Amino acid sequence: MNSLKQYIINIKNSYTIGKRINHDPYFKKTSVETRIEIEKGPRRTVVINYLLSLTPAQNYLEIGVRNPEKNFNRINCKNKISVDPGIEYEENPVDYKMTSDDFFRKIRKGNIEIDKKIKFDIIFIDGLHLANQVERDIVNSLDFISKTGFIILHDCNPPSQFHAxxxxxxxxxxxxNFWNGTTWKAFYKFRHEKLLYSICFDTDWGVGVISKTKYAGFNNLELPMGNPYFEFNSHLKNKKFYMNLQNFHDWNKTLK
Ligand SMILES: C[S@@+](CC[C@H](N)C(=O)[O-])C[C@H]1O[C@@H](n2cnc3c(N)ncnc32)[C@H](O)[C@@H]1O
Incomplete structure (x- = not known):
């Protein structure tokens, strides 16, 4: 086929796809949901710095950093450690250029210059957003978080199945290209742990927080699990309860 013919076919195809998308209610609804989420505040950095200010914080760990100007460099804490294998940002200016699994393995084995007994005040999990990886990141973090510290997870509140x-x-x-992945599933699963307490701030795509301490507004869910197959649409109907979804400003007022 000559290239002019192919060109015309391509134009026709993209016109047909465009027309189909314009009439597809899922596309319309989802773009509204994306806009609403983008407009929410405060951003994750404000939430993290606020939680750091609640404890005499010394140590902060961020798993998945990408461009540190966006969050890591704006965090107010004495000792900060960054981990990223450099998948999304070529410069990758972090302390440990490796996956979170490797990082935790190396701390345990004493293969890096971090004390095996280190306790972090905040661990921000924002690496690979797939439930099984996030679950491993939470399990590992639980060994290295202080009793009063916070494990924070970004992207816990995808507005639609398409973001998830x-x-x-x-x-x-x-x-x-907006993507939250399946982090919500790992957070939801850990909401059923009896000795852990959590809350999810309804801002910046869902800032989930887990602690060993029962802070005001933090809670957990009783077994059996209400959504055992982790179906997104069942989740959507009950997510305020399932995720303990709270407006950050309202929660903050209750502390005063
Ligand atoms: C969403 S970005 C992080 C954004 C950053 N935390 C912020 O707040 O601006 C996700 C990062 O996770 C990194 N990543 C991917 N897989 C990872 C893994 N297994 N362990 C640690 N980081 C990972 C990617 O390279 C990417 O830079």
């Missing part, structure tokens, strides 16, 4: 897709690179999704 497993594959980031499915760009024909109604959520376009």
């Amino acid at each position: 897709r497993e594959s980031y690179d499915f760009l024909n999704s109604p959520a376009r």
Whole structure:
């Protein structure tokens, strides 16, 4: 086929796809949901710095950093450690250029210059956003978080099943390139742990917080699990309760 013919076919195809998308209610609804989420505040950095200010914080760990100007460099804490294998940001100016699994393995084995007994006041988990990896990151973090500290997880509140897709690179999704992955599943699962307390701030795509201490407004869920198959649409109906979804400013007022 000559290239002009192919060119015309491509134009026709993209016109048809565009027309289909314009009439697809999922695309319309999802783009509204994306806009609403983007407009929410405060951003994760404000939440993290606020939680750090509640404890005499010394040590902060961030798993998954990308461009440190966006969050890591703005965190107010004496000792800060950054871990990232450099998948999304070529410069990757972090302390430990490796996956979170490798990082925790090396601390345990004493293969890096961090005390095996270190306790962090905040561990911010924002690496690979797939439930099984996030679950491992939480399990590892529980060994290195202080009794009063906070494990914080970004992207716990995807507004739609399209934002919560497993594959980031499915760009024909109604959520376009906005992606929260399946972090929500790991957070929801840990909400059922009796000795852990959690809250999810309804801002910046869901800032989930887990602690061994029962802070005001933090709670957990009783077994059996209400959504044992982790179905997104069941989750959506009950997520305020399931995730202990709270407005950050309202929660903050209750502390005063
Ligand atoms: C969403 S970005 C982090 C954003 C950053 N925390 C912020 O607040 O601006 C996710 C990062 O996780 C990194 N990443 C991917 N897989 C990882 C893994 N297994 N362990 C640690 N980091 C990982 C990617 O390289 C990417 O830089």
